[in-house]
Amino acid sequence: MSVASARRRQSLTRFWKDFSRQRAGVVGLVILVVAALLAVVAPLFIDQSVTGVVNAPGKPMQPPSLEFPFGTDESGRSILLMVWWGSRTSLLIGFLAALVSMLIGTVLGIAAGHFRGWVSAVILRVTDWFLVLPSLVTALVLAAIMGGSTFTIIMAIGVTTWPTTARLIRAQTLAVEARPYIERSKALGAGHWHVTTRHVLPNVAPLLLASTTLEVASAIVTESTLAFLGVSANKTSWGTMLRGSYDWGAATAGAWWYILIPGLCIVAVVMAFTLCGRALEAVLNPRLRKAGA
Amino acid sequence: MTAPLEAVEPAASQAAGPAEDHRPARHGILRYALSKAGGALFSIAMVIIGTFFLFRLLPGDPVRALAQGRNMTPEQLDMERRRLGLDEPLINQFLNFLGDTLRFDLGMSYEYKRPVLDLIGDRIGATLLLAGVGLAVAVSLGIWQGMRAGWRHGSRFDRFSTGTSLVLWSVPTFWLGLLLLLVFGAYLKIFPSRGIQSVDAPDGFGYVLDVAHHMVLPVITLVGVVYAQYLLVMRSSLLDEVGQDYITTARAKGLRDDDVRRRHAVPNALLPTVTLVFMRVGFVVGGAVTVETIFSWPGLGQLFYEAVRVPDFTLMQGTFMLITVAVIIMNTLADVIYHILDPRVRSA
Numbered sequence: 001m002s003v004a005s006a007r008r009r010q011s012l013t014r015f016w017k018d019f020s021r022q023r024a025g026v027v028g029l030v031i032l033v034v035a036a037l038l039a040v041v042a043p044l045f046i047d048q049s050v051t052g053v054v055n056a057p058g059k060p061m062q063p064p065s066l067e068f069p070f071g072t073d074e075s076g077r078s079i080l081l082m083v084w085w086g087s088r089t090s091l092l093i094g095f096l097a098a099l100v101s102m103l104i105g106t107v108l109g110i111a112a113g114h115f116r117g118w119v120s121a122v123i124l125r126v127t128d129w130f131l132v133l134p135s136l137v138t139a140l141v142l143a144a145i146m147g148g149s150t151f152t153i154i155m156a157i158g159v160t161t162w163p164t165t166a167r168l169i170r171a172q173t174l175a176v177e178a179r180p181y182i183e184r185s186k187a188l189g190a191g192h193w194h195v196t197t198r199h200v201l202p203n204v205a206p207l208l209l210a211s212t213t214l215e216v217a218s219a220i221v222t223e224s225t226l227a228f229l230g231v232s233a234n235k236t237s238w239g240t241m242l243r244g245s246y247d248w249g250a251a252t253a254g255a256w257w258y259i260l261i262p263g264l265c266i267v268a269v270v271m272a273f274t275l276c277g278r279a280l281e282a283v284l285n286p287r288l289r290k291a292g293a
Numbered sequence: 294m295t296a297p298l299e300a301v302e303p304a305a306s307q308a309a310g311p312a313e314d315h316r317p318a319r320h321g322i323l324r325y326a327l328s329k330a331g332g333a334l335f336s337i338a339m340v341i342i343g344t345f346f347l348f349r350l351l352p353g354d355p356v357r358a359l360a361q362g363r364n365m366t367p368e369q370l371d372m373e374r375r376r377l378g379l380d381e382p383l384i385n386q387f388l389n390f391l392g393d394t395l396r397f398d399l400g401m402s403y404e405y406k407r408p409v410l411d412l413i414g415d416r417i418g419a420t421l422l423l424a425g426v427g428l429a430v431a432v433s434l435g436i437w438q439g440m441r442a443g444w445r446h447g448s449r450f451d452r453f454s455t456g457t458s459l460v461l462w463s464v465p466t467f468w469l470g471l472l473l474l475l476v477f478g479a480y481l482k483i484f485p486s487r488g489i490q491s492v493d494a495p496d497g498f499g500y501v502l503d504v505a506h507h508m509v510l511p512v513i514t515l516v517g518v519v520y521a522q523y524l525l526v527m528r529s530s531l532l533d534e535v536g537q538d539y540i541t542t543a544r545a546k547g548l549r550d551d552d553v554r555r556r557h558a559v560p561n562a563l564l565p566t567v568t569l570v571f572m573r574v575g576f577v578v579g580g581a582v583t584v585e586t587i588f589s590w591p592g593l594g595q596l597f598y599e600a601v602r603v604p605d606f607t608l609m610q611g612t613f614m615l616i617t618v619a620v621i622i623m624n625t626l627a628d629v630i631y632h633i634l635d636p637r638v639r640s641a
Contacts, residue, residue, distance in 0.1 A: 128332075128336075129336050129339055132336065132575065132617075132620055132621050132624045133340075133575065133617060133620070134575030134576070134578045134579055134616060134617060134620050135575065135576075135579065136576075136578075136579030136582065136583075137575075137578060137579055137582060137597070137613060137616055137617070138613075138617075140582070140597075140601050141347070141601070141609060141613050142347075144601040144604050144609065145347065145348065145604075145606075217463070221463075221465045224465050224467075224468075225465055225466065225467055225579075225583060228465075228467045228583075229467075229582070229583065229586060229598060229601065230601075230602055231601060242467065242468065242471065245471065246471065246587070250475075251471055251474035251475040251478050251479060251486075252474070252478040252479055252486070253479065254475070254479035254480065256475055256479075259468075259471050259472065259475055260472075263464075263465070263468040263471065263472070266463075266465055266468065267460070267463050267464055267465075267468070270463040270465075271459065271460065271463040274459065274462065274463055275459075
């Protein structure tokens with residue numbers, strides 16, 4: 001074992017010890033793992049047919065019962081199974097959109113921090129421009145123009161949310177590059193690629209992890225909002241279910257189970273991501289640790 | 294609804310943003326404002342150009358979209374293309390679009406058969422009313438609660454406030470609206486759940502009361518979602534002030550706790566929160582679109598939503614540009630106001 005990998009393992013252990021001290025973060029992590037596992041194993045138990053309107057098992061808008069623990073929707077489909085199947089779309093879009101946003105943000109953020117002169121100026125200008133665009137409105141326009149496929153929704157969310165990551169990463173890159181060992185590395189002949197991938201990237205990675213975790217939470221909310229506003233194609237997700245509840249007047253009809261269950265799923269998962277992200281931040285950012293926030 | 298991470302620490306991002314990039318030390322306030330205004334004009338130009346290409350180059354033919362669900366022969370489609378100037382070269386289309394937009398001619402809505410600008414004019418009042426009242430309530434509530442929570446850091450009130458705002462932060466705007474619809478639409482029928490006025494609305498003061506009555510649920514929804522971030526920012530910036538030397542000095546002078554808070558700590562802590570109100574205006578706009586949709590509030594957000602649903606591209610394009618330009622102007626104002634209010638940035 002090389003020295004570097006031993007040191008890495010050691011710091012990982014320390015990181016885990018710090019993280020496990022954040023009670024809320026651990027709770028969030030547990031919820032996340034459970035939710036992700038449920039979504040992954042769903043095809044072993046149920047399939048696409050639970051979302052079919054033909055041959056739906058129950059009568060429309062039945063309140064919760066033994067047969068349908070969370071009641072049924074307007075076509076008699078089981079809310080429980082729909083929520084379970086829909087979690088796949090919601091989580092997938094949340095993860096991938098955050099990934100897209102993180103990729104764009106990281107590349108542009110490191111570039112803006114590493115290069116000087118006009119490259120940095122242009123990237124900053126573009127970032128600032130994207131930062132002021134009202135993101136939900138822009139995502140709605142993008143999804144409406146390109147059609148609401150899963151891919152489009154992921155891109156629409158990713159393209160409108162990367163600027164915060166880019167700014168964060170740029171600030172961190174500037175801080176890292178001010179350290180003397182970067183200068184030493186350059187003196188030894190390191191090029192742009194070496195400096196950014198071997199020195200800057202590993203240093204911004206922890207911060208990136210925290211910010212991506214929070215980003216997933218916000219992407220899930222945005223996905224559900226886009227689906228609720230009807231620009232998403234008809235793939236079952238928590239957002240499209242809530243759209244259905246609105247279209248069929250579940251609120252005024254008092255069908256509380258139809259509104260409560262998908263919404264609680266969103267809130268639980270989003271809160272879990274937020275708690276995790278905040279715990280990560282608290283572990284990684286000494287300033288926050290001191291304030292106890 | 295979840296706001297980006299940066300919202301938690303606007304003070305830091307602010308200080309790192311304009312101050313560092315533009316070196317205001319050498320400029321006066323006016324020069325600074327002018328350079329910011331120039332930047333805003335550039336951004337607005339980018340929005341107009343970006344909008345044109347976004348709506349022309351992306352897949353999807355506007356005429357075909359318009360013909361969706363309607364019986365139209367290829368000849369009729371061609372005629373429609375000519376009428377809209379879509380048969381001209383792209384550069385001519387662009388120049389026409391630019392000229393029209395600069396003359397505030399946003400085109401005709403396919404769906405309403407009326408100029409987009411007129412439609413916007415009809416709807417903008419309702420949105421300003423809703424967003425204005427919502428913001429006023431959210432800001433005052435957020436600042437008040439954040440102030441109390443931050444001053445008694447770690448108290449039960451603080452934990453309660455942080456907990457509530459964390460939950461509210463995770464709640465999607467539209468779901469909060471649906472819950473209110475459920476509670477007040479199905480069970481407690483004390484507030485109307487749709488529209489801005491009753492069919493038989495009385496005149497004069499009665500009318501004002503009627504509108505206010507209709508506003509209750511939309512405003513609660515908007516406030517519930519946006520106020521959490523004001524609370525958290527106010528709390529954390531007050532926490533930053535509490536440890537400062539000048540607070541210790543104020544206490545050493547024998548000032549009462551209340552005076553230290555009101556006259557020393559809060560005015561300094563207010564700054565990031567005030568800026569945040571302007572900086573996050575785009576976030577409020579997104580909230581307004583959702584809230585107006587759920588409660589059928591006849592505002593700009595609902596108009597935009599309808600344009601997206603139809604889809605009515607001219608209307609979508611017009612409302613999108615208007616909303617974006619408004620947000621850019623508000624953000625620029627925030628920058629300049631921050632600069633005027635904060636002597637640290639001014640003399641930095």
